[in-house]
Every structure is written in structure tokens, then in C-alpha cells.
Amino acid sequence: MSDVVDEIFDAAEKSRIFRDREKLLPDYVPDVLPHRDSEIKRLALVLAPSLRGEKPNNVFIYGLTGTGKTAVTRLVLRKLVERAGRKGIRVTPIYVNVRHRDTPYRVMADIAEGIGLRVPFTGLSVGEVYKRVVDRLNRRPGVYIIVLDEIDFLVRKHGDDLLYRLTRINEELSRSRVSLIGITNSTTLVDSLDPRVKSSLGEEEIVFPPYNAEQLRDILEERARLAFNDGVLDNDVIPLCAALAAREHGDARRALDLLRVAGEIAERHGDSRVTKQHVMAARMEIERDRVAEVVKTLPLHGKLVLAATVLVTAGGRKATTGEVYDEYRRLVRRISLEEVTFRRVSGIIAELDMLGIIRARTISRGRYGKTRIIELAADPQAIIGVLSRDLGIEELSRLLRDARHW
């Protein structure tokens, strides 16, 4: 037995495929970012005044996912801090990813942590945390640069009150200065902001265009050199990853994920080279994982509405909100649970759409009313699998399994 374990560990120690797998992880920021020179320059220019101890302008950064917004920001901040350190100036970056911390309190709490303040994860008011932050900033003079990544998630759910407060924070500071960098995936977000927030945050604006397939190839090649052993990649692997990601609006993160997972699959299978087939398998694995992740964390009635959607869209037909709701009711009654209202189901459908698990677009059928037409946006097999296991209701699992015959 122990030699089996040893074998596994031995194999894990000297990977045949990877030289350094971490270089492909989403949060790794390389020193070289191909095709982002002008964006790097612009951001550096904006932030440069902090080296003189002055407050840089606030910046608004837009661009679709995987266009290098976060990487560029981190790179520039890293260099800025290095430089400031050598000159003995205190510049403190505070990075908050709002996507998974999408309430005003949590964002404020993260900012507090970012300046070394311990705050409880609940119990205090937002105002109280804000006060403590202001207090701390006044006690420790310096330039602070707060990065709010993916702020769309905060604004969409909770409005821009917190943003407004943060843009005014300097009025309460005597010896410190705070700059804001707002990063967003959505270009339409700006229009929904309070004009005061808009003008303050948008003192500077940088737009990140999507990468094309050729540029993605450069990025992947650069990174593959660091991450893979020499000669393990088939020639068509990188072009394929680039092409697949280019189809999804030039998402570099997606391209890197594909490459990494393809490598992982090759390694798991004990193959010595990464091939096109590994990339195709990676695509499916990534999708399955995404679906599983999303579906598992859905609240109970979210899962049930999704189950109803699966049933009513069997055979690839499209359904309306009303049809999904009817099916949902039938389902819930059959397994004798309490049902939620139509309004809630409508809201859940909107949430599932946002999560990318279904597609729901509103249309008008004239005399026959306005509704959304709904279809699945993810692999039905994967959804059914996760729902069956997760709900643990035998009758429902059977229904879903039967719906699979289409």
C-alpha cells in the first residue's frame, strides 16, 4: 500500500507536463503583459502623482472579462509600491474584489482589513466600519489607492450609496489621501450611477478592448513558456485555445484556463504531451465544474425552478415564464413543499439568467402578452446530474432522468 502512495507522490513531485503550473492560475500576474502597453502607460501616468505624495485622480476602468483589467492594475500598483518604498513614501493599495463580497458591509469590511483593521463579519453598521476606517487613515498618513474590482456586482444589487461615500471620503481626512480605481465589466453600468459618482470616479477613464485570436496566442505562448516543460504542447494546442476564447469575446482568462486544465487532464492520464483532444476535454470539464458550482449554491426554490425549467424545455423547446411557473407548481405540489409566489419565481428566473445557467430574453407576443422566453444555457446533463444528487429527492431525480430522453 505504502509503495502505491509513494508512487503517487513521486509522480506528483516531478510533473512531466508542468514546469510551474501556478503561472497559469487566474491570480498570477506576470511581469510582461502582451498587447497592453498603452493601458499600462495610461494607468501609470494617472497614478504617478502618488510618488510625490499627492492624490492621484480617480480612475474608471472598463472592459469585458479577461481583457487584462485586473492584471494591468495589479502590475502597475506593484511597481508603484516598489518605487514608493525606495523613496520612503507610503503608498498603500487596497484591492477588493466585489464579485464575491457584493454587499456594502462586506466591501467596507474588506477595505478595513486592507489597512490592517480587524472587523467582525457581522454585527456592526456600515457607518461604524466606515468611521473606524476614517479614523485609522487619519492616524496613518499616506496615499491609499482603493481598487474596487467588478463593482457592477455591488451597484446592481445595492446601488451606489457606498461608492458615493467613498468618493467623498477625502473630505473627512486631514493627513491621508484616498484614490479610487473602479473596475467594471459592463459599459452600461456607468449610466446607472449617480451623476456625482460618475463624474468623481470618472476623472480618468481607461477602456480595455478585447483581445483577438492572434493576441491571445501571444499571451498564451508567453505564459506557456513559463508554465510548461519544453516541447510538451502540440503545435495546434495554443491556436485552438486562442480560437475558442476569441469566440467568447476575447477572454484571456478563459484561454489560460483552457490551457491549464488541458495540461492537468494530460497529466492525470499520464500522457506525455498535451493535445487538441485534451483541450476539448478541458472545455467540457470547465463547463461542468462551473455548472456544478453554481447549481449547488442555489437556494432550494432556485433549484426547483431550475428543475422545472429542465422539464419544460425538454427536447430543446423554449418556454415562457408562465409555463415554467406552472411546471414549478406541479413539481412542488407533487413533493409536497410550500410554493413561492409568481413574483419570486420571476426573480429567480432573472437570477438564473444572470448566472448564465439559463437564457431568458424578454419578448412581446402582442395580443398574447409580454413575457420572457427561456431556454437552458448550460449542458442539460450536467444540470440534471447536480440537481439529482443535490436535491436528494428520488421522485424528482426520476422525473429529471426521464426528461433526458430527447
Next chain:
DNA sequence: CTTCCACAGGAACCAGCGGACC
């Protein structure tokens, strides 16, 4: 041109929970 369907989706509010503060 008007009507009217089948909803969309905003707004205000609520219960229950885990937790902080005094």
C-alpha cells in the same frame, strides 16, 4: 388607433438568523 394580454420588474416591507455593543 385603441385595446389588452402576460407578464416585467421596481419598491417597500418582513422574519429569522448570527452577531456586536453597552
Next chain:
DNA sequence: GGTCCGCTGGTTCCTGTGGAAG
């Protein structure tokens, strides 16, 4: 121990609306 807090997952009530039918 009472009061306050935020978050989630709801409810109730509501106004708004694209476009086929009449």
C-alpha cells in the same frame, strides 16, 4: 439582556409595456 445591525430569501402591491388583434 436588550437593542441594534446586515443578509437572505421571501411577500405584497404596484406601475409599465411591445405589439397582434380588432
